[in-house]
Amino acid sequence: MFETRIASPFSGESGAITAVAPLGRAVLRCREADIGRVSDKLGLALPQAACRSESNGPNSALWLGPDEWLLLNADMQDGWVPGLAARLDGELCSLVDVSHRQVALSIDGERAEEILASGCALNLSLRAFPVGMCTRTMYARAEIVLWRTGPRSFYLDVWRSFARYVEALLREAESEV
Amino acid sequence: MLIIPCPYCGERPELEFSYGGQAHIDRPLAPTDLNDEEWNEYLYVRANPKGRHAERWRHIHGCARFFNAVRDTRTDHILATYKVGEPAPEIPA
Numbered sequence: 001m002f003e004t005r006i007a008s009p010f011s012g013e014s015g016a017i018t019a020v021a022p023l024g025r026a027v028l029r030c031r032e033a034d035i036g037r038v039s040d041k042l043g044l045a046l047p048q049a050a051c052r053s054e055s056n057g058p059n060s061a062l063w064l065g066p067d068e069w070l071l072l073n074a075d076m077q078d079g080w081v082p083g084l085a086a087r088l089d090g091e092l093c094s095l096v097d098v099s100h101r102q103v104a105l106s107i108d109g110e111r112a113e114e115i116l117a118s119g120c121a122l123n124l125s126l127r128a129f130p131v132g133m134c135t136r137t138m139y140a141r142a143e144i145v146l147w148r149t150g151p152r153s154f155y156l157d158v159w160r161s162f163a164r165y166v167e168a169l170l171r172e173a174e175s176e177v
Numbered sequence: 178m179l180i181i182p183c184p185y186c187g188e189r190p191e192l193e194f195s196y197g198g199q200a201h202i203d204r205p206l207a208p209t210d211l212n213d214e215e216w217n218e219y220l221y222v223r224a225n226p227k228g229r230h231a232e233r234w235r236h237i238h239g240c241a242r243f244f245n246a247v248r249d250t251r252t253d254h255i256l257a258t259y260k261v262g263e264p265a266p267e268i269p270a
């Protein structure tokens with residue numbers, strides 16, 4: 001048996017910025033009228049409030065748009081997305097496995113907001129961007145998904161080809177704040 | 178940087194948006210019934226006002242939705258934003 005490992009594009013190590021272990025990821029699109037039924041079948045309430053997330057065990061649903069969610073699975077089990085697709089059989093919706101398209105960094109600690117502010121134009125104060133809030137946005141010239149997982153913790157999802165660019169700028173910011 | 182209120186996400190920085198031209202242009206239901214002049218009008222002729230202009234924007238790096246905005250082309254002030262399908266709001270002068 002070969003053990004397969006997923007190569008990480010990230011290089012450095014530091015106090016505040018760490019690579020997140022591989023996750024299962026899927027993008028779900030469905031119509032407003034079907035949200036309740038699709039949520040039931042997924043076993044995960046799809047948030048309908050803008051820029052909010054819901055979690056249930058290892059699974060989370062992040063609102064990306066009024067008919068679009070990023071689904072995350074912390075266990076990274078092979079077959080997770082096909083399993084979801086099977087449960088949604090008969091529903092008119094779209095489910096795309098993007099597990100390997102994106103990689104994630106975790107930014108933690110007292111200076112997390114400041115480090116992110118180096119390239120993100122949003123107000124990231126706890127009042128304006130509370131725990132559980134998530135959104136697609138920009139970090140410098142790269143599109144990211146930013147999710148506040150704790151008062152001083154952020155999850156940053158970025159397309160794999162932009163990962164080193166984002167990581168390098170974040171680490172530079174970390175060395176300066 | 179402009180702050181643009183997305184009808185779905187609220188106030189967001191300009192760099193998350195892209196511009197989509199004049200709003201409220203309906204595709205003709207039966208294009209074959211149009212003569213060349215009418216088709217040309219639909220495809221290419223646009224208003225170019227000095228003042229209020231209803232236009233399409235897309236929150237491409239946010240919720241990714243298209244929406245409409247009334248912008249004053251003299252000041253770049255965005256006076257209203259609203260969802261696609263809704264009529265342009267009445268804005269007092």
Ligand SMILES: [Zn+2]
Nearest residue numbers: 183186236240
């Ligand atoms: Zn938006």
